Amino acid sequence: MSARAAKAIPYDARERLLARKDSGARVDVLTPEGVPIQFTIAHSGDRANAFLIDFLILVVVTLGLVFLTFWATGVAFTGSWLGAFTMLVWFLLWNFYFMFFELRWQGATPGKRLVGLRVIDRHGGPLSADAVIVRNLTRDVEFFMPMQMLLSAELVSSSSPGWARLGGILWLLVLAFLPVFNKQRLRVGDIVAGTIVVLAPKAVLLQDQSAHAVAPLPGFAPAGRMRFEFSDAALDIYGIYELQVLEDVLRKGEDGTPEGYLAMDAVCEKIQRKIGWDIIASGRVDAGSFLRDFYAALRARLEHKMLLGERKEDKYSVKK
Amino acid sequence: MPLAALKLKSVEFRREREASWAELEQLVGRVEKRGVRALAAAELARLPVLYRATLSSLSVARAISLDRNVIDYLESLTARAYFCVYGVKRHLRDAAADFFLRRFPAAVRGLRYHLAMAALVLLLGALVGFFLVQQDENRFYSFVSDDYANGRGPTASTEELKEPLYHQESVAETLSAFATFLFTHNAKIGILAFALGFIAGVPALILLFTNGLILGAFAALYAQRGLSLDFWAWILPHGITELSAVVFCGAAGLAIGQSLLFPGERTRLGNLQKRGRVAGQLVLGAVLMFFVAGLIEGIFRQSVMSIPVRYSVAAATLCAWIAYFAWTARLARRERA
Numbered sequence: 001m002s003a004r005a006a007k008a009i010p011y012d013a014r015e016r017l018l019a020r021k022d023s024g025a026r027v028d029v030l031t032p033e034g035v036p037i038q039f040t041i042a043h044s045g046d047r048a049n050a051f052l053i054d055f056l057i058l059v060v061v062t063l064g065l066v067f068l069t070f071w072a073t074g075v076a077f078t079g080s081w082l083g084a085f086t087m088l089v090w091f092l093l094w095n096f097y098f099m100f101f102e103l104r105w106q107g108a109t110p111g112k113r114l115v116g117l118r119v120i121d122r123h124g125g126p127l128s129a130d131a132v133i134v135r136n137l138t139r140d141v142e143f144f145m146p147m148q149m150l151l152s153a154e155l156v157s158s159s160s161p162g163w164a165r166l167g168g169i170l171w172l173l174v175l176a177f178l179p180v181f182n183k184q185r186l187r188v189g190d191i192v193a194g195t196i197v198v199l200a201p202k203a204v205l206l207q208d209q210s211a212h213a214v215a216p217l218p219g220f221a222p223a224g225r226m227r228f229e230f231s232d233a234a235l236d237i238y239g240i241y242e243l244q245v246l247e248d249v250l251r252k253g254e255d256g257t258p259e260g261y262l263a264m265d266a267v268c269e270k271i272q273r274k275i276g277w278d279i280i281a282s283g284r285v286d287a288g289s290f291l292r293d294f295y296a297a298l299r300a301r302l303e304h305k306m307l308l309g310e311r312k313e314d315k316y317s318v319k320k
Numbered sequence: 321m322p323l324a325a326l327k328l329k330s331v332e333f334r335r336e337r338e339a340s341w342a343e344l345e346q347l348v349g350r351v352e353k354r355g356v357r358a359l360a361a362a363e364l365a366r367l368p369v370l371y372r373a374t375l376s377s378l379s380v381a382r383a384i385s386l387d388r389n390v391i392d393y394l395e396s397l398t399a400r401a402y403f404c405v406y407g408v409k410r411h412l413r414d415a416a417a418d419f420f421l422r423r424f425p426a427a428v429r430g431l432r433y434h435l436a437m438a439a440l441v442l443l444l445g446a447l448v449g450f451f452l453v454q455q456d457e458n459r460f461y462s463f464v465s466d467d468y469a470n471g472r473g474p475t476a477s478t479e480e481l482k483e484p485l486y487h488q489e490s491v492a493e494t495l496s497a498f499a500t501f502l503f504t505h506n507a508k509i510g511i512l513a514f515a516l517g518f519i520a521g522v523p524a525l526i527l528l529f530t531n532g533l534i535l536g537a538f539a540a541l542y543a544q545r546g547l548s549l550d551f552w553a554w555i556l557p558h559g560i561t562e563l564s565a566v567v568f569c570g571a572a573g574l575a576i577g578q579s580l581l582f583p584g585e586r587t588r589l590g591n592l593q594k595r596g597r598v599a600g601q602l603v604l605g606a607v608l609m610f611f612v613a614g615l616i617e618g619i620f621r622q623s624v625m626s627i628p629v630r631y632s633v634a635a636a637t638l639c640a641w642i643a644y645f646a647w648t649a650r651l652a653r654r655e656r657a
Binding site: 126297307 | 326327328329330331332334338341342345372376378383385388390393395397400402403406419423514516589592593596597599600603604
């Protein structure tokens, strides 16, 4: 029993899987159909990048407008039509840019779109206009205000600009960096509006690594064949986690890079040793086809077990 | 000797469903690029059907398949399709109509107690400011910053005080007055009162009170020179709208603060979300009211000098707002019935 305990799962297999995948935490969103869909929570770095892009767009547009006004009117900003117009556009831009795009593009500003982020409702409903409005009304307090305090401290408090600057820094640290400190990467606006920023999903359907082992449907090209056979005992060693790592190894090996080949060779050797493969009897085997066959056989075995209600998460899990 | 083929239900499952996934992916790709209008009517009708089929594929795949790529793919495809199906884009016109006819008035009605309290605090500030300055004119400087006073103060002559009330401006000047109004006045501060609401609503109270103080201080200053009638004729045409907007913003901040301090039966976070959205509507409506106030101040008030006309415009704005909220309330009652 103690030997088992020593070998006991160091950390949850599922957690390891999740940690590997996009190295991002995930969040379940329940659709109205009752099927949860998983999203990957956006990294704070991506969030910052998206914001920086939007911020630059805003700065460039306003600066362009201001220079245009100066050029057209001399230096008289106030009291001219163009000056008034510029100030109006300025106000609209800085207050409604994010709101406008998140409403029009369903939760994405130009910056978010470039980086591949998206705002969604945390509870699975459609992203409502209220939520977009609220999450962007707070932006001022979270970023623009403390930045103002930092950059033009003399205007905020002419007698003690240093203190104003310090206040600005503290303010920024607490509010602007809030997403770094919580698991779901929520900023104040997200908390109040009930939204969350996720990676815009994009995945490609790849070749099934076990397709070769299955009899083709009538009308399909004939598949390759299994060349190796594995005993049930050999297949019962590994679990789902190892299966999916193997899937990754096979896909990387398909890319044709030297690292991919080396990884396949190493994994092949390790598996052969672990399952007690008779190397002398089989002679030297091609790592790719051996692993593909092992993958197919292991998957067939694990999926069969899963259908019968036994889900073997990884090699450490024991039959209950 | 060839070995027997394996039986892998997940592979057969994928072979059977793959075509419909590809069809959905193609439709979703087009919608993402060019919007729902990129689809023909027949394709549009297929979209939800394919979405539900793929969603069921996802459930099945989770139960029977261990091919991670397939599950990832379905996960991402259903998510993208989910955005297309449920993120239906409304026309901006419909959204605006919905906001003005239902959501904004509903937010005002929903937060009426907060509104009453905010108005009370503003009034209190005004009274305190008025009486304090009336007793000692020099206190004016404690309440009103030099920038804001702009030469108006106890040391100014009556003529100097009277001048801005009847100042004539060119059209371009009034426009920039409008623009600066938006910046320097309360639209910004209003948003702030809301956004800072999570500090227990204290900033909202301070904002309301100081706004009241300034108003009261000015009123006392003009009252002592016997210019009360002129002063209120100058303030009220835009002031009714502007002060209401200030009160709205303050109420929104109070509501947020309350949801954090006294969460009641819900959790603080849940409460904050529920209240936050309503309060956000109120603030957006208030910002639009600041716009209206700015228009009245910038364009109308500087061109009409007659006191009776100014007062009747003030009364008209008051009646218009009352009529608007009463009418939308009746609309809501009728819709509920």
